[in-house]
Amino acid sequence: MKLWMSLYAMIWVVFIEFLLAMTPGASIVLRYLHIAIGLVIIGLAYYNFNGVRWTSVPGRVKRIAKTTFILSIAIGVLGLPLYFGARAASPILFGVTLWGMSLFLHVVVGFAIITQAAAVAIAYDMWEDREFAKETAPGEVPDMPAQKY
Numbered sequence: 799m800k801l802w803m804s805l806y807a808m809i810w811v812v813f814i815e816f817l818l819a820m821t822p823g824a825s826i827v828l829r830y831l832h833i834a835i836g837l838v839i840i841g842l843a844y845y846n847f848n849g850v851r852w853t854s855v856p857g858r859v860k861r862i863a864k865t866t867f868i869l870s871i872a873i874g875v876l877g878l879p880l881y882f883g884a885r886a887a888s889p890i891l892f893g894v895t896l897w898g899m900s901l902f903l904h905v906v907v908g909f910a911i912i913t914q915a916a917a918v919a920i921a922y923d924m925w926e927d928r929e930f931a932k933e934t935a936p937g938e939v940p941d942m943p944a945q946k947y
Contacts, residue, residue, distance in 0.1 A: 801849040802926060805919035808842045808866075812912040815839065819908075833881070836874055839911070843870035846915075850922060859921045866914040869907050876904040 799807070815835045821828055847867040850860055879900040889895050924930055927943070934940055 801846070801853075802919070802923050804842060804849065805846050805915070805922055808839070808846055808915040809912060809919060811835065811839055811842060812908065812915060816908065816912070829881075833877070836877065840867075840870045840874060843867040843911075843915075846918065850918065853922075855922055855925045859918055859925065862914055862921075863918045866911055866918060869911050869914065873904055873907040873911065876900050876907060880904060 815832065818824075818828060818832050818835065824832075843863075843866050847860075847863040850863040877900070879896050883897075890899070
């Protein structure tokens, strides 16, 4: 798969993961599907980071791709207490349980991943097409250039 395709695929896979996670009363099958897609996200994040790393794209894009990969691992770690049922645990601070804190952080990191993935995809795409070199007049919204495949 071409790198730009993988970068955009990451956004859609994370979006599907969000939709899956929001399924009320989800069955055990959906829970395992959520875990499987989570592993796909970690794999895609690594593939994307590694692919971007070996290009001459600006450093900021590489750093964001690296952060996205690290966040994909972090979200998996945050999912462990959720999977192993820390729900019944005693409150750790002001009535918040380990399960509740893990769930909150799991969701927040998920949003960070999708926004970081979008930033990398767009920045890489613009760099690859050299769109940074083409300025437009204020108020002008040019048509999309013809696709090269």
